[in-house]
Amino acid sequence: MRSASEDRTARATIRDEALRLFAAHGPDKVTVRQIATAAEVSPGLVVHHFGSKDGLRAECDRWAVETFENLLGELTREEGGATWAPEPTGSLHEALVRHLPADSPLPGYLRRLLLSDEEAGRLLFRRLYEVSRAALDDLARAGRAEPGPDPAVRAALLLANDLAVLLLREHLADVLGVDPLTREGMARWAPEVLDLYAVGLGATPRAPEEGA
Amino acid sequence: MRSASEDRTARATIRDEALRLFAAHGPDKVTVRQIATAAEVSPGLVVHHFGSKDGLRAECDRWAVETFENLLGELTREEGGATWAPEPTGSLHEALVRHLPADSPLPGYLRRLLLSDEEAGRLLFRRLYEVSRAALDDLARAGRAEPGPDPAVRAALLLANDLAVLLLREHLADVLGVDPLTREGMARWAPEVLDLYAVGLGATPRAPEEGA
DNA sequence: TAACGTATTGAACATGCGTTCAGCTTCGGA
DNA sequence: TCCGAAGCTGAACGCATGTTCAATACGTTA
Known part of the structure; x- marks a missing residue:
């Protein structure tokens, strides 16, 4: 044995x-x-x-959730004492790209979990929502963001925006010519998110000086 | 007969x-x-x-895409001559809520199409991306938004954010207590999107005066 | 060495699926 | 009025699937 x-x-x-x-x-x-x-x-x-096959699927669910929780723990430890802020400092999809090997099945598996109507998927989303709310609170306390009149919706909006990259990965890679869940893709995606979250759509403070 | x-x-x-x-x-x-x-x-x-069953599925695909294209046409006609702007004036999910009966299977079917790995799903996304790019161009020409240094990514970002509501509908309804793809849900969701696109996360210009 | 439990296989089984088909009904047009 | 095509049914077929099971190989333990 x-x-x-x-x-x-x-x-x-x-x-x-x-x-x-x-x-x-x-x-x-x-x-x-x-x-x-x-x-x-x-x-x-x-x-x-x-x-059974279903038992194997459940085991895979367990593994995915556990691995993801470990990753979340790592990130919190990185950031120091405070709860980790997934938005907009470090987005979830950014974390996945940075801490996972390029061929990791985890992003795809989490995507599938979120889209399935399994209980595990609902739990995962609730967990992510809690993290998002906590992060928005922290950001607000630090004066780096406004919680807005409806913080619950704002946190959900930020989370949904972040998850969209994970869910639409292949479509985005298709139209953009680069997979957003790679370092190269993130290099194009992240600045745009930062701009949007910093000043909205109205103006762009960062001048496009350096190419590539 | x-x-x-x-x-x-x-x-x-x-x-x-x-x-x-x-x-x-x-x-x-x-x-x-x-x-x-x-x-x-x-x-x-x-x-x-x-x-065959697959033939029936193909027919449903056809119906869904056709119905959706008609809806897109309506919206363009509403807006006058210019191409319709799905972002951020009227988001896609806003259009679905407003022009469809509450129990319409179309949103759910489009969601499934986008998440399937069928060719029809890829075509639908490419179509939506083109609309999003055109809308961003229009917005930029009208001086209501900056295309940014990377318009391709910005248009994709706006589209992805919008589609996230459709894709995560049930999860969002779960944590928020209200289905975002209803008039009631949209009443909470849309202002938050407007704020974000107007000024980012930093400040909230609109005072929370009126309740409900 | 003998006994035993675990790893592993390949064939068989039961089930639910998409699909086929022969036959019945219905109904518009010659 | 009769005919033929279309609508429609219920039973049957073939197939792929998840699962079971008897049998074998192997490593550990007494």
Whole structure:
């Protein structure tokens, strides 16, 4: 028996491949046999390790949420004592780009979770909303933003705007010619968000001096 | 044989029910038998009228895109000669709320189209992006907005922000307690967007005088 | 070494799916 | 009035899927 610390057991391989396939195509479109083939095992072994396809999906959900929470924790620690501000200092999608390898299945999996009608997706969104509200509060206390007359909606708006990049990633990459969830794409996306959040649409303070 | 103008043929009923079910649960989760039951016909009739389930889905796609294009045309006509400005004067989701009955399956269907990896979804997004770019150009010409150093990204950003409401509708309704795709929800959402686009996050010019 | 539990396989099974088809009904036009 | 096409049904078919299961290989433990 391979020890649990050595993370290349067949079980771990199955989960990783499932994660990748689920994120890319959605659990409904992916068959147990596809996962088994990708992990180079038999279909029977998949269900032996995870009870059922749904059990495997639940395990992937768990992994995704846990990994994401760890990332959130890292960010909070980076920022010092205060709660981490995802908006607009560091957006969520910026955090994903910076702390994850380029081929990580996590963004895609979180996207799928948010779009599914699973309970886990609802919980994830509520969690993100709480973070967004807390961040807006912090920003307001620091005098860097106004909470506005309706802080609940403002926090939701900021969150939705941020998540839009994650949800529309492929479409945006399509029309812009660059994937916004890469360093290169973020270099074009982030300044525009900063401008918008700083002064709205009316004026642009930063002169376009340096190209690329 | 009932005439084609009388739009309550079994064929039309099937398409309407399919539209509703597809929008709500996605075509993969909906079976031909469910559609047949909802339309009070036999499963055989569904495939008799549309060739196959996929043919029915394609017909729904066609209907949705066509209906949406008509709506876009209406809006352009409303605004006078110039191209319609979906941002920020009238957002897309605002247009949907105003011109569609509350129980219309169109918003949900468009959402599903945008999130599917069908070609129709990509075409729809490209179309929306073109509209967004044209609108930003118009706004810039009218001196009501700056195109910024990177107009392509700015237009994409505005579009993504707008679509976020459509994509996250249920989550937002969940945390805010009000569906943003209703008149009531829009009454809370729209002012916040206006503020953001007018002056950014820094200050709020409009005093919160009147309640409700 | 013997016993045992775990990892693993490949074939088989049950089910739900989209689809087919033969036959019945309905109804407009010759 | 009769015919033929279209609307429509219910049962059946074929297939892919998730799942089960008996059997085998292997490493650990007594």
